[in-house]
Amino acid sequence: MSYQLDRMVKVSELVQGSVKEQMTQFYRECVDCEKCTARKEAKAPTVGIGNTDAEILIVGRNPGKQEDSKGIPFVGPGGELLTNWLGWVGLEFSQLYITNMVKCYTTSDRPPTDPEIITCAQTWLSREMQILPNVKLVLAMGDQVCVCLTGHKQAEVRSTVQRRYLGGKELSIIACIHPGAPLHSAKSMPNFKNDAYFTRSVILNHPQLSKSIKLSSNVAFFT
Numbered sequence: 001m002s003y004q005l006d007r008m009v010k011v012s013e014l015v016q017g018s019v020k021e022q023m024t025q026f027y028r029e030c031v032d033c034e035k036c037t038a039r040k041e042a043k044a045p046t047v048g049i050g051n052t053d054a055e056i057l058i059v060g061r062n063p064g065k066q067e068d069s070k071g072i073p074f075v076g077p078g079g080e081l082l083t084n085w086l087g088w089v090g091l092e093f094s095q096l097y098i099t100n101m102v103k104c105y106t107t108s109d110r111p112p113t114d115p116e117i118i119t120c121a122q123t124w125l126s127r128e129m130q131i132l133p134n135v136k137l138v139l140a141m142g143d144q145v146c147v148c149l150t151g152h153k154q155a156e157v158r159s160t161v162q163r164r165y166l167g168g169k170e171l172s173i174i175a176c177i178h179p180g181a182p183l184h185s186a187k188s189m190p191n192f193k194n195d196a197y198f199t200r201s202v203i204l205n206h207p208q209l210s211k212s213i214k215l216s217s218n219v220a221f222f223t
């Protein structure tokens with residue numbers, strides 16, 4: 001696929017300074033971005049949020065209308081389903097950094113075009129990955145994100161751990177159903193739940209994560 005991130009990104013000159021300084025600079029530049037056509041459809045770019053020390057990064061596709069109006073990723077009904085999903089995994093928001101592959105809302109939730117994905121992921125997602133110092137596992141939410149990060153469609157790599165060199169480091173990637181999908185089709189709910197179960201088992205057995213990531217043991221599966 002033309003927008004596979006590891007094929008298009010040169011690990012660029014990092015902004016110098018602490019993580020906090022780099023992230024502050026990142027936010028400042030990203031919110032002013034007008035590099036692609038999606039910008040005309042959004043109020044403003046929605047930048048990532050969360051724990052900059054996190055070892056797990058969640059990447060969604062692009063903001064929906066509610067995210068665009070609030071400027072926060074994964075709020076609204078999709079965010080509520082993500083909260084349930086994280087509960088099934090045993091994760092809390094404080095253990096994560098959450099962002100989108102494309103930072104701007106697109107009208108009526110149309111899929112971002114290839115040029116929009118290339119421009120935004122190459123400019124901002126790659127840089128976010130470089131700045132976040134401890135990320136080891138990326139949860140790629142949705143088909144376009146999966147293609148961007150692994151070069152494969154979601155159906156080809158679900159329930160596997162892919163390894164890719166992204167943002168200057170080798171990362172594990174799990175392809176997951178996007179939390180918005182069960183809102184549109186109840187048929188995707190079983191796979192959505194199975195992704196949570198698979199993700200939990202990967203985290204518990206990941207050689208770099210198992211000691212440092214504590215999952216809640218009080219997990220009520222699939223309620």
Ligand code: SF4
Nearest residue numbers: 033035036039104120
């Ligand atoms: S989608 Fe990304 S690259 Fe395009 S204008 Fe928004 S922030 Fe910039």
